[in-house]
Amino acid sequence: MRRPFRYFHRHDYFDALPDDLVVSVLSKLSSSAPSPSHFINVLLTCKRLKRLALHGLVLARAGPKVFTVKARNWSESTHRFVKLCVNAGNVHACYTLGMIRFYCLQNRKSGLALMAKAAMKSHASALYSLAVIQFNGSGGSKSDKDLRAGVALCARASLLGHIDALRELGHCLQDGYGVRQNIAEGRRLLVQANARELAYVIRSVSQSSMLPSRSSSLLTWHPHRYQNSPCSVDSSVSSPSNPEVHQPNWFLREWFESGRGVLAEGLRLCAHIGCGRPETRPHEFRRCSVCGKVNYCSRGCQSLDWKLRHKMECSPVELWIEDNGGVVVGGGGGGGVEADGEGGGADVANNVAVG
Ligand SMILES: [Zn+2]
Numbered sequence: 001m002r003r004p005f006r007y008f009h010r011h012d013y014f015d016a017l018p019d020d021l022v023v024s025v026l027s028k029l030s031s032s033a034p035s036p037s038h039f040i041n042v043l044l045t046c047k048r049l050k051r052l053a054l055h056g057l058v059l060a061r062a063g064p065k066v067f068t069v070k071a072r073n074w075s076e077s078t079h080r081f082v083k084l085c086v087n088a089g090n091v092h093a094c095y096t097l098g099m100i101r102f103y104c105l106q107n108r109k110s111g112l113a114l115m116a117k118a119a120m121k122s123h124a125s126a127l128y129s130l131a132v133i134q135f136n137g138s139g140g141s142k143s144d145k146d147l148r149a150g151v152a153l154c155a156r157a158s159l160l161g162h163i164d165a166l167r168e169l170g171h172c173l174q175d176g177y178g179v180r181q182n183i184a185e186g187r188r189l190l191v192q193a194n195a196r197e198l199a200y201v202i203r204s205v206s207q208s209s210m211l212p213s214r215s216s217s218l219l220t221w222h223p224h225r226y227q228n229s230p231c232s233v234d235s236s237v238s239s240p241s242n243p244e245v246h247q248p249n250w251f252l253r254e255w256f257e258s259g260r261g262v263l264a265e266g267l268r269l270c271a272h273i274g275c276g277r278p279e280t281r282p283h284e285f286r287r288c289s290v291c292g293k294v295n296y297c298s299r300g301c302q303s304l305d306w307k308l309r310h311k312m313e314c315s316p317v318e319l320w321i322e323d324n325g326g327v328v329v330g331g332g333g334g335g336g337v338e339a340d341g342e343g344g345g346a347d348v349a350n351n352v353a354v355g
């Protein structure tokens with residue numbers, strides 16, 4: 001049967017487009033797609049688009065938002081797609097798959113290798129994640145901690161503009177942790193990190209001013225919206241620091257809190273809502289020295305969680321010691337953290353004496 005005239009011509013124009021031109025358009029799409037579905041839907045359109053969308057050049061340029069997969073949607077085919085992007089040399093894919101393999105799939109060696117691959121190409125989040133692994137000796141024993149390597153990785157990530165790395169470096173300098181103590185320089189970096197974070201939040205709010213519901217949710221703290229967590233960030237809103245950088249962290253939290261992944265007996269998640277890193281051995285993370293109820297993978301996470309949530313909840317009640325009828329408060333009121341059962345015992349960030 002003869003096709004209607006207009007349809008015939010439209011169809012013909014697409015078929016006549018050379019492959020390299022279509023690949024160029026698809027590369028632009030993959031680098032700017034605001035969500036995985038905006039790119040994946042192209043694969044489902046027709047055989048030719050599927051073939052060209054899986055071209056190495058297109059996959060290598062895919063932006064971080066193409067990998068914002070939810071933990072509940074993780075499947076063999078998703079894993080295969082991310083692996084294809086890794087093989088095409090995509091750094092965001094290397095970092096995302098590295099985090100998922102290291103923390104969720106317990107494939108530590110492969111996860112580390114992928115994160116290292118991204119770090120070699122100056123991926124700031126990969127550098128910071130490797131720093132957290134070095135600080136904690138994650139995936140190994142306590143003796144695998146390498147504080148100096150952690151500080152060096154943080155320094156490199158902060159030079160690339162990673163706010164959490166800058167904050168971590170500030171705390172390390174302030175406390176002399178893995179580096180010679182320099183309180184003034186540490187404070188300067190902490191002020192810089194806070195200023196950058198504030199600038200990011202203001203920019204996010206101004207960009208979303210056309211969407212009143214989203215901008216108001218960025219500014220409002222909802223105490224009970226986030227299920228299965230005492231903390232309260234709207235899970236649809238990314239961390240203020242950088243939504244792209246922190247996506248794998250949301251994946252980790254969702255993975256363990258949804259029950260998709262099960263933490264071994266005695267292991268805990270970092271208490272900061274935007275982190276999601278789990279312990280890889282018992283007592284790996286430091287705990288709050290005041291209440292002893294929450295644990296953190298890093299000084300940066302502890303400091304952020306203190307500001308966002310924990311200062312409202314931290315209570316030294318269980319540490320009060322009756323002393324001749326008087327009451328002694330055991331610890332700093334500013335959310336000091338101490339090593340939990342692993343020696344060290346040094347209080348870290350934000351120790352503020354209680355009255
Ligand atoms: Zn953390």
Ligand SMILES: [Zn+2]
Pocket residue numbers: 288289290291292293294310313314315335
């Ligand atoms: Zn506490």
